[in-house]
Amino acid sequence: SQQGEEDPQALSIQEGENATMNCSYKTSINNLQWYRQNSGRGLVHLILIRSNEREKHSGRLRVTLDTSKKSSSLLITASRAADTASYFCATDHFGNEKLTFGTGTRLTIIP
């Protein structure tokens, strides 16, 4: 299976702290994407990083990609209560039109 794994499975932090989530995958990728899912809703696309990129920023989000280690991390700075959600990484593999989703990290921000 190409499915990625995310670490940790669950994370609780105080509001204002930074949250870091990690994603590992098994085979070469075209790009890697991060999604957020609020409870009971669909997933929302956050950011896409291509295989030739090492770091990308979007607002309070910072994504890194290490293709030699087949891993990525998502950093959310200055967390807010509204960041409470599940976060998924998804990998886009060459020759495959389907994204492969990770197992998700459940993030809880404590006010």
Next chain:
Amino acid sequence: EADIYQTPRYLVIGTGKKITLECSQTMGHDKMYWYQQDPGMELHLIHYSYGVNSTEKGDLSSESTVSRIRTEHFPLTLESARPSHTSQYLCASRKGKYGYTFGSGTRLTVV
């Protein structure tokens, strides 16, 4: 805000009933997908389509069927619902290699 719509949002139905979950998108995306999400959060691809008259089974075996007669419409049908079909069903669409756009999901309960 959403350009991809799923109906119904919630559905409770008796065993043996035939049901169709609707998914429509207004973005002209050629690729569409159905995922089943279990309570542990993991997403399983059950069907996908690359365009009109194209349908493929996903990674997870499913007793459901799909059709793609129009670009914007990708309904999923269960001929005879069973309690094991109780789950959240997520529809998504995609253009090229960009990120997925997800619907809000249908939470199905079969009693």
